[in-house]
Amino acid sequence: MKLRSSPSSLPTARELIAANIRRLRKAKNLSQEQLAELAHLHRTYVSQLERCVTNISINRLERLARVLGVEVSELLHPLR
DSSP states (O other), X not given: OOOOOXXXXXXXXXXXXHHHHHHHHHHTTOXXXXXXXXXXXXXXXXXXXXXXXXXXXXXXXXXHHHHHTSOGGGGGSOOO
């Protein structure tokens, strides 16, 4: 996923979250559907998150982080 840049040329929080969810999901060899099921979310919601179409609540962010085996803060780190 190519990150769009804000006027200050930094990716938005939503873009960072989207890219990190996708990266971590793929690293665990999970489909969007599998990740959604494990996090008790709908598959289309995970797809929307990865495409920066929707926002995420803190509670849902915590659920995804738990399933992906990372701290919530990891989902906001710039890509390495």
